[in-house]
Amino acid sequence: MVKTVVLLMISNVFMTFAWYGHLKNLQAAPLWIAIVVSWSIAFFEYCFQVPANRLGFHYLSLPQLKVLQEIITMVVFAGFSVAYMKVPISRNYVFAAVLLAGAAYFIFSDRS
DSSP: OHHHHHHHHHHHHHHHIIIIIHHHHOTTSOHHHHHHHHHHHHHHHHHHHHHHHHHHTTTSOHHHHHHHHHHHHHHHHHHHHHHTSOOOOOHHHHHHHHHHHHHHHHHHSOOO
16 A cells, blocks of 8 residues: 555655646647657656555555545645745645544544
8 A cells, every 4th residue: 555655655756746847847848848848757657556455455445546536636736836836835835734634534434
């Protein structure tokens, strides 16, 4: 299970840079360059995400795996937003974290 979380975290770092890094670094570049760079980064995302899901599926249900991935995505995105893009944490980040905690509670406490 720890391997799944670590692989998903690494995957999400690559995903976040693939999706949003070009907004800071490639604003002046043509769109096609941003697309090629983003797809190049996304390749590495999949190199971690696919094994993470295969490992995680041995321990978690599909909905649990998805909620775990979304929680990790929001944690990584919050760090990326603050540290890299210099976007301050707002009250909405806190509200989103509370809702994600609720989602985790409900999906992981499902006994059926």
